[in-house]
Amino acid sequence: MTDEEIVTLVSHPRTQEEGFRQLVVKYQKRLYSLVRGRVSSHEDADDILQNTFIKIFRHIKGYEGRSELFTWMYRIACNEVINYQKSTSRIKTVELENHDTRPAEAYLNTDNLAASLEMVVTGLPERQQMVFRMRYFDELSYKQMAEMLQLTEGALKASFHHAVKNRRRISCKTNHIKHVTRR
Amino acid sequence: MSPEDNISEELKNIAPGFPLKESIDPPAGYFESFPDDVLNRWKKEVSTDSKKDYME
Secondary structure, three states: OOOOHHHHHHHHHOHHHHHHHHHHHHHHHHHHHHHHOOOHHHHHHHHHHHHHHHHHHHHHHHHHOOHHHHHHHHHHHHHHHHHHHHHHHOOOOOOOOOOOOHHHHOOOOOOOHHHHHHHHHHOOOOHHHHHHHHEEEEHHHHHHHHHHHOOHHHHHHHHHHHHHHHHHHHHHHHHHHHHHHHH | OOOOOOHHHHHHOOOOOOOOOOOOOOOOOHHHHHHHHHHHHHHHHHHHHHHHHHHH
């Protein structure tokens, strides 16, 4: 079902519930993955995902179609994550230098996932961090990112490519430090 | 999704060997029950809101 068809269903009281259901079915996996990558447990992700959809239901009448539906929902989901983090203070950002130097993939199956993801990108310039998160972890297209950040797709591509190369460099540097300190 | 939007393909081209993101799956059956869970919560909230409006 297309986004337009879903929005049409939602806009009529008789078909609203079916529209909401289609919306959840279509986007639950993508939004779950986005949220889960930022919090440390499935339970937290579930709470946030429910809050996100409730907020989407409440405000979808105000969606004017100026951006893609997913881009609009992405913003709501990110805000929900931020609100949740503020209210629980469960997530702490991690300084790269204070942690061990396992490669990124070693972190991705751990319970401390959110902290691990932070570690991977901390150390990059601010804009590269943001672009790296949106592209690598959230798998947004350059078009969606350009829409949100008001930057050109070319500039975003360049930032992402720099971020990938820089992340590799940081990873090599920390591995080198670890190797030297072991000797 | 165009090939350009595929992050795996892009990474293969710009940095072969760069680790790909691993997805973290929820408990089995989560996505089957989630739509009902969230819709039930929505209905409950809407009904509470209407009661509040009525009382006011």
